[in-house]
Amino acid sequence: MKNVLYTLFAISISLLLGKLAHHLLAGLPASLYGMVIYALFLQLNWFSAKKVTATNQWLVRHMGVCFVPAGVGVINHFQLIQEHGVALIAIIFSSTFILLTVIGYLSERLLTKQVPNDDNSSMSQK
Amino acid sequence: MLTRLLIDYPVLASITIILITVASYQLAASQQQKWQTIWLNPMLITIALLVPLLLFFDINYQQYSQATYVLNLMLEPAIVALGFPLYQQLRQIKFHWREIMSILTLGIIVVITVSFIMAMIFIKAPEIAIALSLKSVTTPIGITLTEQLSGDSSITTFAILIAGLFGGLLGPAWLSFIGVNSAKAQGLAIGSASHAIGTAVLVRVSAEHGAYSSVALILSALLTALISPWLIPLLQQLFS
Numbered sequence: 001m002k003n004v005l006y007t008l009f010a011i012s013i014s015l016l017l018g019k020l021a022h023h024l025l026a027g028l029p030a031s032l033y034g035m036v037i038y039a040l041f042l043q044l045n046w047f048s049a050k051k052v053t054a055t056n057q058w059l060v061r062h063m064g065v066c067f068v069p070a071g072v073g074v075i076n077h078f079q080l081i082q083e084h085g086v087a088l089i090a091i092i093f094s095s096t097f098i099l100l101t102v103i104g105y106l107s108e109r110l111l112t113k114q115v116p117n118d119d120n121s122s123m124s125q126k
Numbered sequence: 127m128l129t130r131l132l133i134d135y136p137v138l139a140s141i142t143i144i145l146i147t148v149a150s151y152q153l154a155a156s157q158q159q160k161w162q163t164i165w166l167n168p169m170l171i172t173i174a175l176l177v178p179l180l181l182f183f184d185i186n187y188q189q190y191s192q193a194t195y196v197l198n199l200m201l202e203p204a205i206v207a208l209g210f211p212l213y214q215q216l217r218q219i220k221f222h223w224r225e226i227m228s229i230l231t232l233g234i235i236v237v238i239t240v241s242f243i244m245a246m247i248f249i250k251a252p253e254i255a256i257a258l259s260l261k262s263v264t265t266p267i268g269i270t271l272t273e274q275l276s277g278d279s280s281i282t283t284f285a286i287l288i289a290g291l292f293g294g295l296l297g298p299a300w301l302s303f304i305g306v307n308s309a310k311a312q313g314l315a316i317g318s319a320s321h322a323i324g325t326a327v328l329v330r331v332s333a334e335h336g337a338y339s340s341v342a343l344i345l346s347a348l349l350t351a352l353i354s355p356w357l358i359p360l361l362q363q364l365f366s
Contacts, residue, residue, distance in 0.1 A: 008203075015206045027351065029266040031205035032344050038209030043216055056210040060336065063204035064169045064326040065151045069194040070201075070265070070287065071173040071323075075180060076187050077284040087248045088281075089288065091241060091258055096289045097300060099237040099262055099319040103229055103342075104301045107311035110225045 007055035010047045014038035140193040147194060150175050167295050167327065205322055208340040211329060215337035218310075226314065230342060233318055234349050235357065237262050242361045252365070253278040256358060260350065261285035264321040267347045275358050286321065293320025294327035313338025318346040 011034075018034025025033075041047045081088070154171035180190055191198070212219075219226065238259040245255035256277025260268045265286050272282040297316045306312060309332055316324040317339030325343050329336030 011203050011206050014209065015203055018206065028344070028347055029264060031202040032264065032347060034202070034206035035209040035212065035340065036344065038206050039213040039216065042210065042213040049210075049213065052210060056207050059204060059207040060211065060329050063207065063329070064323075065148060065172070066197050066201040066204050067169055067290075067323055067326060068147055068151065068172050068176070069191050069198050071169060071291070072176050072180065072190060073187060074173070074284065074287065075177055077280070080281065080284060084249055084254070088254075088258075088285070091244045091248065092261060092285050092288045093292055095237055095241040095244065095258070096262070096292050096319050098240055099233055100293060100297055100300060100315045101304060102236050103233040103318055104306035104311050104315035105304065106229045106232070107225075107314045108306045108308055110229065111222050111308070111310045111314075113222070 003051045004055045006048075007052040007059075010041070010052055011038065011059075014041065136193075140195075143190065143193040144196060146179075147172060147176065147197065165295075169323070169326070170291060170295060204326075208325060208329065208336065208343075211333040211336040212340045214333055215341075219337070219341055222310075226341065227345070229314065230318055230345050231349055231353070234262070234346060234353055237319075238350075238354060238357050239361060242358065243364075246365045252362060254281055255361075257281035258285050259358060259361075260354060261289045262319055262321070263347050263350045264343060267351060271351060271354050274355065287323070290320045290323030294324040297324060298328070298331070309334040310338050314342045317342025321346070 014037045015031065015034040017037045018032070019030040021033040021037070022028065022030040038047070042049050042052070151168045151172045154166055154168035158166035158168060176190075180187070241261065242255045242259040245258045246252070249255070253276065256275050257272050257279065258281065260271050260275075260277065260282055263271075263286070265283060268282045268286050269279045272279040293316050297320060298312060301307070301312050301315060306315065312331075313328060313335045316328050316335075320327075321343050325336065325339040328339045
């Protein structure tokens with residue numbers, strides 16, 4: 001239970017700092033700044049990775065449910081679909097698959113170098 | 127009936143609607159684990175169940191979105207939580223930094239160009255073409271950029287959602303089919319094509335998938351914001 005609260009606290013702090021960063025710098029949305037700040041604080045050992053592991057894994061496994069309200073938003077777009085339906089969906093579909101293919105194919109070929117194994121960093125690989 | 131309930135007892139109705147949402151999500155998630163098929167994706171099943179339900183009870187989207195405000199409130203912290211898998215892979219990612227940046231930059235230029243040109247050919251409306259070319263980023267960025275470039279942001283919202291669902295559901299199978307099997311490559315591809323929705327699906331596969339998807343999610347938001355303001359006007363000149 002203590003670790004659950006610790007994780008929620010760590011995430012809230014990161015999100016608040018993310019909101020501040022968004023306010024000052026604009027650019028990315030607050031939640032993405034928050035994500036970077038959270039990763040950074042874990043890396044710097046300001047937040048304990050060991051304490052957040054369990055709760056964080058649970059959160060990430062179930063985060064999909066938070067997207068449902070946005071997804072149900074398609075009912076706002078029925079008229080749009082009626083007007084341009086087929087062309088619209090076809091363009092979204094094909095360009096998404098072109099992007100997946102380009103990035104997937106290049107990454108598969110270019111990210112093959114192995115990371116050299118000098119363990120000076122504080123990161124523990126599991 | 128439910129509509130009256132929503133007006134008379136907002137809190138009770140809100141709890142009921144959240145319970146329906148979470149319960150159908152959990153049910154689909156447990157079934158998906160049992161049957162291992164993409165079509166039982168909990169997000170997709172829950173949306174497919176709720177849309178007819180709302181239409182049947184004559185609940186409009188605004189009422190639904192007010193009732194599920196709590197879920198929406200949890201969206202931001204959930205995205206922040208993706209910082210953990212990101213941290214776990216930080217060393218790997220730093221090592222491949224240059225390759226990742228170049229691949230994503232190229233990918234974004236390709237997707238903006240292809241979407242814009244296809245939309246101009248088949249729909250012939252610049253405001254829709256702008257909206258469609260900005261669909262591979264997370265929603266707040268997509269909407270802001272579309273409005274800056276005077277596109278139609280309601281189309282962006284819709285396109286971002288559909289791109290997220292397509293990539294999240296079919297992306298892993300498609301990538302395996304074309305021989306892209308590493309967690310790094312699958313993560314980068316789905317994170318950049320399907321942003322947070324794709325990442326939410328992929329993070330269940332492995333932490334490494336989730337980490338690379340999160341990196342792509344952040345970097346494509348950033349790169350799209352840098353690239354689109356000069357690339358889209360350039361493309362518009364092609365068709366004027």
